[in-house]
Amino acid sequence: MSSSNDEGRTHEVTNQVDELSGYSLLATDPALQQGLERQGAAWALPQLQAYGEQLGRAETYALAEQANRHTPELRTHDARGRRIDRVDFHPAWDQLLALYRGQGLVSRSFEEAERAGRWSAFAAGFYLHGQVEAGTLCPATMTQAAIPVLARDPQLAALLPQLRSTLHDPRDLPMAQKHSLWIGMGMTEKQGGSDVRANTTRATPLGGREYSLRGHKWFFSVPMSDAHLVTAQTEAGVSCFFVPRWRPDGTKNTVQIQRLKDKIGNRSNSSSEVEFLDAHGLLVGEEGRGIPTIIEMAGYTRLNCVIGSAAILRQALVQALHYTRHRRAFGRRLAEQPLMQSVLADMALESEAATVLMLRLAQGFENGERGWQRILTPAAKFWVCKRAIEFTGEAIEVFGGNGYVDNGVMVRLYREAPVNSIWEGSGNVMCLDVLRAFAREPEALLALLDDWRSDAEPVLRAEADVLQTLLTGDPALLEPQARLLCQRLVLLAQAVLLRRHSPAVVADAFIASRIAAPSGRVYGALQLDPAAIAPLLQRAFPG
Ligand SMILES: Cc1cc2nc3c(=O)[nH]c(=O)nc-3n(C[C@H](O)[C@H](O)[C@H](O)COP(=O)(O)OP(=O)(O)OC[C@H]3O[C@@H](n4cnc5c(N)ncnc54)[C@H](O)[C@@H]3O)c2cc1C
Structure with a gap:
């Protein structure tokens, strides 16, 4: 594509590729569509189709750009010196939140009707949205994860209609006055994040389920949420508390925002450091049993990390395919150059494998399948999220120098x-x-391995055998090899899923390059059947 309306006087701008827009994110994603049909979510296709079209518009990409360029700003005090602890956002942030919320995605997986396919429909919506703007997925995911926890609470279950609402309400008001609510989560402290037991924030009982919290959180995303689920120590150990932004008496809760983090990415979203100055909190669940509550929520949010990373892979791939189909070098389009085709085809394999996996995990959550939910989800959270880091590095290089300039989606x-x-x-x-x-629960994974072996080709059966031997072997060797085990486990799961559900051209190339003869550590370092290239790239993003 070229443009002749350049304002310079020395040259005409040619061979620069226009931004990708005006396309449907769902209609151009056969693997996603087929997965939704396969997993009982065909009913969601019309809505997701419309959402995919809306997300693919230039205006929506522009909102994402604005929300990430004009980042949130903290106002600790008002003009007269009163503490307000407010974060101001560019209007694009609220428009993007309204878009997501308007689709009913916050509570789709926990909808009352419990339609078959609801988790797959949710995963697809989250994945589509995440391709265009990821920061807004942070409040979305934390609110979603809080729903089952709050639904079990006799008092907080009353908030369910506001949690399920499809109206985004950005007003900073007590919960009772709002149409809808956002919920955050606060566990991480300075002395330890992974090790929540090291929390030092104290909760002192005030009577009944009410507590007073004193301490801090080192990471506290979406501080403008209507409430956070916060961990703090009591006599009984780490416990979980519902800490609202406004106290029940209508005064502002004493959660002071110290500053906002200046992050590498995720810039549209605000992540803060806070102090609780005898903040009001309501005990959620049993005292001393805060860790299981957090682990339950983390189960959901970890799935969303996988979906969010699959979305990143997908968008980077689609952008790379669009660019190389229009950019020319040495007399041919980049997408026609054999070595670039190896890179693109390898990326297409990685992306489809992530998509089928995240959909299958979502189905596992719906069906309560422990192997997928409890073992494959953390394994996939490790592997797919890591792959996104390398993948996006490769994808920006596909754009050459343009990829390194901070002016857009790449x-x-x-x-x-x-x-x-x-x-x-x-x-x-x-x-x-x-x-x-x-x-x-070894049987959860062993049953999955048996299932995968049942109709698998010899190379996959052999891999399942090796994994089983390693997992049930010398326990002392497991911890140092845990990354290797998880990598192999996820690759095997992806290979089985692709073999069962994707065209042979995809499954053959994935199995050959990831399991039979694992190729190099960079994208494009693989041996591909030349006849496979065109169908692989066409399927990845129909031209
Ligand atoms: C943008 C952003 C927003 C965030 N928002 C929130 C939020 O809203 N609420 C919240 O509670 N937290 C939030 N976090 C914090 C996040 O969850 C933690 O940073 C994360 O859990 C890791 O904890 P840590 O930073 O204390 O690292 P550490 O626990 O110190 O871990 C450091 C490294 O050591 C590794 N490690 C830890 N234990 C072991 C072990 N036993 N063996 C081998 N390796 C180990 C970890 O994998 C990690 O790589 C946010 C973080 C970011 C970056």
Whole structure:
């Protein structure tokens, strides 16, 4: 594509590729569509189709750009010196939150009707949104994860209609006056994030379930949420508290925002440091049983990290395919150059594998399948989130120098990629969690391995055997090898899913390059059947 309306006087601008927009994110994603049909979510296709079109418009990409360029600003005091602890956002932030909330995605997975396919429909919506703007997924995911916890609470269950509401309400008012609510989560303190037991924030009983919290949180995202679920120590140990922004008596709760984090990516979203100055909190669940409550929520948010990273892979791939189909070098389009085709095809394999996996995990949550939910989800959180970091690095290089200039979607994806690997349990913590879950319920994974072996080709059966031997072997070797085990486990799961559900051209190339003869550590370092290239790239993003 070229443009001749350049204002310079020395040259005409040619061979620069226009931004990708005006496309449907769902209609151009056969793997996603087929997965939704397969997993009983065909009923969601019309709505998701419309959402995919809306997200693909230039105006929505522009909102994402604005929300990330004009980052949130903290106002600790008003003009007269009164403490307000308010974060101001560019209007694009609220428009993006309204878009997401308007789709009913915050509570889709926990909808009352419990339609079959609801988790897959949710995952697809989250994945579509995450391709265009990821920061807004932070409040979305924390609010979603809080729903089952609050629904069990006799008092807080009254908030369910506001949690399920499809109206975004950005007003800073007591909960009773609002149409809808956002909920955050606060566990991480300076002395330890992964190790929540090291929390020093104290909660002192005031009578009944009411407590007074004193201490801090080192990471406290979405501080403008209507409430946070916060961990703090009581006599009984780490407990979980519902800490609203406004106290029940209508005064502002004493949660002081110290400052906002200046983050690599995820810049539209505000992440803060806070202090609780005898803040009001309501005990949630049993005293001393805060960790299981947090772990329950983390189960959901970890799935969302996988979906969010699959979204990053998908968008980086689509952008790379669009760019290379229009940019020319040495007399041919980049997408026609054999070595670039190897890179693109390898990325297409990675992306489809992530998409089918995140959908299958979501189905596992819906069906309560322990192997997928409890073991494959943390393993995938480790592997897919890590892959996004390398993938986006490769994708910006596909754009050459343009990819390194901070003026749009590619750099945003690159900056965003690492966060899913860090929050909600970093890579090592996830791998150790897989080992812990396997030790507790080995039969959940062994049954999955049996299922995968049942119709698998010899190379996959052999890989399942090796994994089983390693997992049930010398326990002393498990911890140092936990990353290797998780990597192999996820690759095997992806290979089985692709073999069962994707065209042979995708499954063959994935299995050959990831399991039969693992290729190099960079994208494009693989041997591909030349006849596979065109169908692989066409499927990835129909031209
Ligand atoms: C943008 C952003 C927003 C966030 N928002 C929130 C929020 O809203 N609420 C909240 O509570 N937290 C939030 N966090 C914090 C996040 O969850 C933590 O940073 C994360 O859990 C890791 O904790 P930590 O930073 O204390 O690292 P540490 O616990 O110090 O871990 C450091 C490294 O050591 C590794 N490690 C830890 N234990 C082991 C072990 N036993 N063996 C091997 N390796 C190990 C970890 O994998 C990690 O790589 C946010 C973080 C970011 C980046």
